[in-house]
Amino acid sequence: xxxxxxxxxxxxxxxxxxxxxxxxxxxxxxxxxxxxxxxxxxxxxxxxxxxxxxxxxxxxxxxxxxxxxxxxxxxxxxxxxxxxxxxxxxxxxxxxxxxxxxxxxxxxxxxxx
Amino acid sequence: xxxxxxxxxxxxxxxxxxxxxxxxxxxxxxxxxxxxxxxxxxxxxxxxxxxxxxxxxxxxxxxxxxxxxxxxxxxxxxxxxxxxxxxxxxxxxxxxxxxxxxxxxxxxxxxxxx
Numbered sequence: 001x002x003x004x005x006x007x008x009x010x011x012x013x014x015x016x017x018x019x020x021x022x023x024x025x026x027x028x029x030x031x032x033x034x035x036x037x038x039x040x041x042x043x044x045x046x047x048x049x050x051x052x053x054x055x056x057x058x059x060x061x062x063x064x065x066x067x068x069x070x071x072x073x074x075x076x077x078x079x080x081x082x083x084x085x086x087x088x089x090x091x092x093x094x095x096x097x098x099x100x101x102x103x104x105x106x107x108x109x110x111x112x113x
Numbered sequence: 114x115x116x117x118x119x120x121x122x123x124x125x126x127x128x129x130x131x132x133x134x135x136x137x138x139x140x141x142x143x144x145x146x147x148x149x150x151x152x153x154x155x156x157x158x159x160x161x162x163x164x165x166x167x168x169x170x171x172x173x174x175x176x177x178x179x180x181x182x183x184x185x186x187x188x189x190x191x192x193x194x195x196x197x198x199x200x201x202x203x204x205x206x207x208x209x210x211x212x213x214x215x216x217x218x219x220x221x222x223x224x225x226x227x
Binding site: 044046 | 146155156158161168169204215216217218219220221
């Protein structure tokens with residue numbers, strides 16, 4: 001089955017700095033890679049996703065890149081703000097009716113004001 | 114749509130008691146997931162239903178855990194008997210099955226077994 005590794009487990013940055021979270025996956029058939037943000041005490045919510053037919057996708061201060069050859073994808077947050085502090089999860093899934101995404105272990109991002 | 118609805122939001126129970134967690138997926142979604150989240154183990158998939166049928170229950174920890182989905186709009190996760198190590202946040206999530214469909218999580222049920 002799919003195996004998703006996520007690094008780092010904890011990331012501490014100063015407000016205004018950039019933050020990068022990296023994930024690798026094992027199943028070359030995976031073609032959908034969502035990122036979820038979970039604020040303290042709340043549910044995980046999708047913030048951005050990328051499909052295997054594109055290499056990069058951007059939405060305001062967040063961007064995701066995908067390297068299918070190397071089987072890794074990354075989340076980039078620029079100009080970080082304290083409200084970006086949360087746990088971020090990457091996930092990978094393959095096509096088909098049995099859609100079960102595999103999640104990474106999560107990265108706890110702390111943005112210091 | 115109100116999103117995925119879970120109940121109870123919080124439950125404190127004594128060891129040995131039965132716990133039932135409930136979930137109403139988003140209308141029109143045909144896939145439902147139960148996850149457990151703890152600090153030590155992260156987000157674990159317990160069971161996955163597609164069109165009300167359990168497809169993968171390999172994540173269910175042991176026989177004390179059971180899940181049902183009697184219809185497209187309701188699912189339960191039952192723990193009997195409960196143990197302190199079952200204390201966790203249990204999330205229900207749903208999606209419309211297919212490649213690249215967003216999974217929507219409920220607010221979670223915070224379970225404490227004392």
